[in-house]
Structures are given as C-alpha cells and as structure tokens.
Amino acid sequence: MARRARREPTIPVAPPALDAKGEALSALLTEMFGGRAGVLIGAAVDEVTLTVGAEDVAKVCAECKNDPRLDFDYLRCLCVVDYVEASGELEMNYHLYSLDRRHKMVVKARVAEGEPVAPTVTGVWAGANWYERECHDLFGVVFEGHPNPSPLLLYEGFEGFPGRKSFPFHDYDEW
Numbered sequence: 001m002a003r004r005a006r007r008e009p010t011i012p013v014a015p016p017a018l019d020a021k022g023e024a025l026s027a028l029l030t031e032m033f034g035g036r037a038g039v040l041i042g043a044a045v046d047e048v049t050l051t052v053g054a055e056d057v058a059k060v061c062a063e064c065k066n067d068p069r070l071d072f073d074y075l076r077c078l079c080v081v082d083y084v085e086a087s088g089e090l091e092m093n094y095h096l097y098s099l100d101r102r103h104k105m106v107v108k109a110r111v112a113e114g115e116p117v118a119p120t121v122t123g124v125w126a127g128a129n130w131y132e133r134e135c136h137d138l139f140g141v142v143f144e145g146h147p148n149p150s151p152l153l154l155y156e157g158f159e160g161f162p163g164r165k166s167f168p169f170h171d172y173d174e175w
Helices: 020-033 054-066 128-139
Strands: 040-044 047-053 074-083 089-097 104-112 117-119 142-144
Touching: 020 040, 020 047, 047 054, 054 089, 054 104, 054 117, 074 128, 104 117, 128 142
Parallel strands: 047 104, 117 142
Antiparallel strands: 040 047, 074 089, 089 104
C-alpha cells in the first residue's frame, strides 16, 4: 500500500481579544510611549505588547515598574524566541504583571543573531538574574551589566546554544 503524502498541520492564530483592563492599559501605553521613535504598541491574544529597541529595554522596563499608573512590580518571565531563520534576530520577551493593579503586558526587544547584546534589567527586578543567565546559556544573549554572568544550566566551556533552532541534536536509534 502506498504512503500518502504528509499534510502539514494548520496552526490557528488567535486574534487579539483584550478585556477592559487590557484596552485601558493599551490606551495608557499609547499616551506614555506612543510618540517615541521605534516603539510599537499592539496586542497578542489577551496581552498588550510593547516593542522597543534592545538598547532602550532597561529604561522602558524601569518606567513600567516605577510609574504608579503601570506599577509592574513583578517580572513573571523572561524568554528568548529564535527568529534567526526568518529575520536573523532573537527576540527577548519580558512578561510583566502588576500585583496591585492586576494587569499584564509583554515588553519585546530584538537583537541581531551576530551580536545578541542587551542591557540587564537586574537593577529593575532582582529576579531577572536567573532568567538572564538562562537566556545566555541557551541562546547566547549577553546582558551588559549583569552582576553574575556565570553559567546557570550548562557547564563552563559548553560550546553552542541549545535553545537555538540551529543547534544540532544527535539522532539516535531506538533499540
């Protein structure tokens, strides 16, 4: 019996659906950051997004934490997304939350694959320490000014960045 050709999966994309808090936050961010060059305000699924240049990310994050209208006192997560094949860039995503105001957002910044450098945000949130070390281990992003850039997950001298799509995984045969 002949094999049928494999059909590629269709990945559904959820349209942005902000609730009232998300809409109010989007309007406030537009008021605060809308006139700045290189800043994009948008939405992804149920979160407001603020895209900035990598060189401005620490300053913008400090504003997001210290402005009482935003009060983003909690860095939920910092992760890197590999867009090297599509654009030659890595994207850092800072997931923020305000414990008092109960609103959330994502600050995004892209760096070139050949020079993945961004300022540290450990001065804004001390909890960024391990996130940034993990991002360096897995993706090679260097956070300038980081207080302890030693490896967190990998051993000293490990070659390559296993979080990147280009990292070679060795095939194995099941027995």
